[in-house]
Amino acid sequence: MIITVATRLVYDCRPGTHLMAVVQVARSSDQQIISERLTVAPPMHLGEETDGDGIRWLRGAAAARLDLVYEAQIDNGARQLLPRAGRQWHRSELPLAVLPFLLPSRFCPSDLFVRFACREFGGITDGVGRVMAVADWIATHVDYVAGVSTAESDAAHTFTLRAGVCRDFAHLGIxxxxxxxxxxxxxxxxxxxxxxxxxxxxxxxxxxxAWWMVDLTRLAPVVGLVRICHGRDAADIAFLTTDEPCDLVEQVISARFA
Amino acid sequence: MIITVATRLVYDCRPGTHLMAVVQVARSSDQQIISERLTVAPPMHLGEETDGDGIRWLRGAAAARLDLVYEAQIDNGARQLLPRAGRQWHRSELPLAVLPFLLPSRFCPSDLFVRFACREFGGITDGVGRVMAVADWIATHVDYVAGVSTAESDAAHTFTLRAGVCRDFAHLGIxxxxxxxxxxxxxxxxxxxxxxxxxxxxxxxxxxxAWWMVDLTRLAPVVGLVRICHGRDAADIAFLTTDEPCDLVEQVISARFA
Amino acid sequence: MIITVATRLVYDCRPGTHLMAVVQVARSSDQQIISERLTVAPPMHLGEETDGDGIRWLRGAAAARLDLVYEAQIDNGARQLLPRAGRQWHRSELPLAVLPFLLPSRFCPSDLFVRFACREFGGITDGVGRVMAVADWIATHVDYVAGVSTAESDAAHTFTLRAGVCRDFAHLGIxxxxxxxxxxxxxxxxxxxxxxxxxxxxxxxxxxxAWWMVDLTRLAPVVGLVRICHGRDAADIAFLTTDEPCDLVEQVISARFA
Amino acid sequence: MIITVATRLVYDCRPGTHLMAVVQVARSSDQQIISERLTVAPPMHLGEETDGDGIRWLRGAAAARLDLVYEAQIDNGARQLLPRAGRQWHRSELPLAVLPFLLPSRFCPSDLFVRFACREFGGITDGVGRVMAVADWIATHVDYVAGVSTAESDAAHTFTLRAGVCRDFAHLGIxxxxxxxxxxxxxxxxxxxxxxxxxxxxxxxxxxxAWWMVDLTRLAPVVGLVRICHGRDAADIAFLTTDEPCDLVEQVISARFA
Structure with a gap:
């Protein structure tokens, strides 16, 4: 699909604040950037680097105000939907670069959930079947509710509370x-x-x-997703990081099938 | 039933260690003490006080060794088993003295579980029915496993881990x-x-x-239970508390239908 | 001192919601109620009971709206300020009714803090000296900041975060x-x-x-405090509890030296 | 220095258990492998792969018993000790590959510690000075005690408890x-x-x-350290991972200046 996305981020900062923004769409094999434009006002130097996964990191020191506008048109047609079935690979078959994503992380303490997961989903042998069962379980047992979780909440909190937002749903599924x-x-x-x-x-x-996207909140069609960044959990994929607190002035995001 | 119980606790302590032992059976209306004997060696002064609930507190300063032997025969025949049905009282109908047992405590963070509990058991209207459903849920979903929990583990930990010992089962049920x-x-x-x-x-x-006992582990018949102490959770019902670390030498407990 | 206090609580509820309000000043020996008036509109039956500590519990079933107004004038002159020194009693000397306040509770996991507390304050032998050292430590190391804690935050969270509001300060001190x-x-x-x-x-x-009040936030003079309720931690002293969510319409509190 | 290391790991497994062992010394620029020998009995196929950081991953499916013996002699003389001073780089100056090590992880929830760290160490401007201050703080405030932490304990737990083992010390420092x-x-x-x-x-x-090793426990000289693996925290650097529980039969580790 062709998707048109745009964001405008306006923040007031102490001049000299170091910042890192990851808002540009990734240069990954599952999507193609048709056009894009980034403008930063007042003019400041934001260095852009692309890592081995195609994730694009904007970094630099801010002026008193950061006013960043990004617009892009993307064709994500190369991205495949999760197939109907698929074998889960053994730990010893996985590419080394994939291994970290088997391990617990800040918001995904998977080490605590082995017994529950095996009791609830262990009887399913197909890998896709397991993922679908996890997705169904979350859709059935967790409510989408804003305000019950914080930036500190991990998946164990969401599992107990049975409520959260997209980030919490993703953490529990992961x-x-x-x-x-x-x-x-x-x-x-x-x-x-x-x-x-x-x-x-x-x-x-x-x-x-291969990697397959799953939206556990079921709030947006997967065919309308455009990848910005990925990581172990929310700690790794912040769209803006600053080394001093900054004040949000305006933040607008849009995305539509074009 | 007539039950014969006994315990021997032997600990090495720094002389002068202040200790508190709650091992004698409670003087409560649901059980009758037929006979009992407490001996402490070397002879030391352990003051005994009985609180308004019939719980008996032994307190004093230890010699180098504490060797406490307690034996009793109890008739717990006045204790009733949970009836088949019974209405749950509203918060505004409960005796004031019962209200604290509605509130979260150290190992029972019930404030975090309202959504889960209401989703899972809220459709049941009868109070006893709800308790039975909780007990069945725990029996189905939690494994009795030693060594996975510690003295710090609370019910949220057990809920995630799906395993624990009697204390953890009680905490989750509470x-x-x-x-x-x-x-x-x-x-x-x-x-x-x-x-x-x-x-x-x-x-x-x-x-x-009225208060009704439920053994969530299903490891011991309720008709064989003899009350020592009750409280909000494990924090309140330790059988031995000392103000300095002591070394366990021997600890024997027995209880049998006599 | 003579203090004049007032509060108005207005909530919209589903009719029939059971509620419990603890907003009247306690009938305790450290303060005397000169005058007071409670009005509830629309007229509803709120039963008042006073427990053994003089805490007053209003309970009943709400109409569609709860509009509660309470005004009182209190003389708290019988309350003494913490003396300059005072011996900490041993566990075996304390009245039984005081023992629960030595134990960990929902928001005060004191079992986890024994090593820190003894390392930091254990060298002080006087009881009041210890409390003063704890109060100074908190004033030095914790910032009063709204919005960093939630109703779920316990003292371990505050200890790590080093910030919170009055409830968090109290929990850490306790x-x-x-x-x-x-x-x-x-x-x-x-x-x-x-x-x-x-x-x-x-x-x-x-x-x-004896019991002595200490305001760890240092935001209000202790001579201006009027007791409403006490308990193990914030879980026990909520001013309003309802068995269904209600919507806050207005909440006004005032207190002044009169 | 020349160091001779050896380990023998013997485990009983269900045949077919998939395992991953990371016990060989890393092929990194700060150390040179003079000689090494790996034997696995009974003969089984353990594939070895070396990742971009020189970490060596042994993976395969076990027979009923895994008996792995590894011996090596290493020259770690190329490894430098932490210099006396050194500037901490800004987030926007760091190599992209280093950024993940700024972020919170399973056992290192650094997002919770910003206020404490800045209050306690923020006044120091030199990067090495900060690290040394952190190391001194840990040495002063945390006791090396086995048995107080578990495989689930994170740095917030250690910070509260003020005790732990090498893994906990590392987590708190990180x-x-x-x-x-x-x-x-x-x-x-x-x-x-x-x-x-x-x-x-x-x-x-x-x-x-550059990367510099610091032993926060101060139990072993840094000049005697031989790198096996590194990662965000203990979750990433397990020496043995299996997809089913295995029974430890024997585990011997040795390392000496040779």
Whole structure:
């Protein structure tokens, strides 16, 4: 699909604040950037680097105000939907680069969930079947509710509370997948038709040698997702990081099928 | 039933260590002490006080060694088993003294479980029915496993881990009951036929104006339970508390239908 | 001192919601109620009961709206300020009714803090000296910041975060006091000169056979405090509890030296 | 220095258990392998792969017993000790590959420690000075005690408890370093003169463009350390991972200056 995305981030900062912004769409094989434009005002030097995964890091020192506008048109047609079935690979078969996504992380303490995950989903042998069962379980047992979680909440909190937002849903899905031995990571993305529009967080699982996106909130169609960044969990995929507190002035995100 | 219980606790202490032991059976209306004997060697002054609930507190300063032997025969025939049905009282109907047992405590963070408890058990209207459903849920979803929990583990940990020992089972049951609006407390007791013999922890719920014991581990028959102490959770019902670390030399507990 | 206090609580509820309000000043020996008036509109039956500590519990079923107004004038002159020195009693000397306040509770996991407390404050032998050292430590190491804690935050969270509000300050002080073997509890109160006016939470410690209030935030003078309720921690001293969510319409609190 | 290391790991497994062992010394620029020998009995296929950091991953499916013996002689003379001073780089100056080590991880929730770290160490401007202050703080405030922490304990637990083992010390140091903006990671290593001999965990910080090892327990000289693996925290550097529980039969580790 062709998706048009845009964001404007305006923050007031102490001049000299070091910042890092990851808002540009990733240069990954599952999507193609048709056009894009980044403008930063007042003019400041924001260095852009692309890492081995195609994630693009903007870094630099801010002036008193950061006013960043990004617009892009993307074709995500190369991204495949999760197949109907697929074998989960053994730990000893996985590419080394995938192994970290089997391990517990700040917001995904999968080490605590092995017994639950195996009791609840262990009887399913197919990898995709397990992921679908995890997704169904979350849809059935967790409510989408804003305000019950914080930036400190991990998947164990969400599992107890049974409520949260997209980030919490992703964390719980990732946690349960890892506890089942399925590599899983968090993806920040633009999401067409998400209401209200915002940056979105989804899960991505590694099955049959490839990564597949799954939106556990079921609030946005996967065909409308545009990858920005991925990592072990929300700690790794912040769209803006500063070394001093800054004041939000305006933050607008949009994404639509174009 | 007539139950014969005994315990011997031997600890090495720094002389002068202040200690508190709650090992004698409670003087409560649901059980009658037929005979009992307490001996402490070397002879030391352990003051005994009985509180308003019939719980008996032994307190004093230890010699280099504490060797405490307690034996008793109890008739617990006045204790009733949980009836088949019973109305859960509203918060505004409960005796004031019962209200604290509706509130979260150190190991029973019931405030975090309201959504889960209401989703899972809220459809049941009868109070006893809810307690039975909680007990069945725990029996189905939690494994009795030693070594996975510590003295710091709370019910949220057990809920995630899905494993624990009697104390953890009691904490989870109490937590879920309170989240449903049913007062619940922890009871330490002697338990006939418990194997291996040990102090036991069970839940007690307040329904239809009375307290009812429920053993969530299902390891010992409720008719074989003899009450020692009750409180909000394990923090309140330790059988031995000292103000300095002491070394366990020997600890024997027994309880049998006599 | 003579203090004039008032509060108005207006909530929209589903008719029939059971509620419990603890907003009247306590009938305790450390303060005298000169006059008071409670009005509830629309007229509804709110039963009032006073427990053994003089805490007053209003309970009943709400109409569609609860509009509660309470005004009182209190002489708290019988309350003494913490003396300059005072011996901490041993566990075996304390009244039985005080023992629960030595134990960990939902928001005060004092069991985790024994090593820290003894390392930091253990060298001080006087009980009041220890409490003063705890109060100084908190004033030095913890910032008063709104918004960093939630209703779920316990003292371990505050200890790590080094920031919180009055409730968090009280919890940390209580936790450290208990870890040192000093009974401590949370008190909800009206506080003259607190800005902005609000219900306030302070710590109360048991030394030399009496309870003494300590405001760890140092935001309100202790001579301006009027006791409403006390308990193990914030879980026990909520001013309003309902069995269904209600919507806050208005909440005004005032307290002044009169 | 020339160091001779050896380990023997014997485990009983269900045949077919997939396992991953990371016990060989890393092929990194700060150490040179003079000789080494790996034997596995009964003969089984354990594939060895070396990742971009020189970490060596042995993976395969076990027979009924795994008996792995590894011996090596290493020259770690190329490893430099932490210099006396060194500038901490800004987030926007760091190599992209280093950024993950600034972020919170499973056992190092550095996001919770920013206020504490800045209050306690923020006044120090030199990067090495900060790390040394963190190391001194840990040495002063945390006791080396076995048995108080578990495989689930994170740095917030250690910070509250003020006690732990090498892994906990490393986690706390890493957490505080990250909270100060200094990239930090966990290193598993062989450690000459460590008593009793065991795998050791130390911290490694990134300052002035290089990684430097720091042993926060001060139990082993840094000149006697041989790198096996590094990662975000203990979750990433396990020496043995299996997809089913296995029984430890024997585990011997040795390391000495040769």
């Amino acid at each position: 946690t349960l997948s890892r506890a089942l031995g399925i590599p899983a990571r968090a993806v920040s993305c633009y999401a067409a038709e998400l209401a209200p529009p915002d940056f979105h967080a989804v899960m991505e699982v590694f099955i049959e040698g | 937590t879920l009951s309170r989240a449903l609006g049913i007062p619940a407390r922890a009871v330490s007791c002697y338990a006939a036929e418990l194997a291996p013999p040990d102090f036991h922890a069970v839940m007690e719920v307040f329904i239809e104006g | 936790t450290l006091s208990r870890a040192l073997g000093i009974p401590a509890r949370a008190v909800s109160c009206y506080a003259a000169e607190l800005a902005p006016p609000d219900f306030h939470a302070v710590m109360e410690v048991f030394i030399e056979g | 957490t505080l370093s990250r909270a100060l903006g200094i990239p930090a990671r966990a290193v598993s290593c062989y450690a000459a003169e460590l008593a009793p001999p065991d795998f050791h965990a130390v911290m490694e910080v990134f300052i002035e463009g």
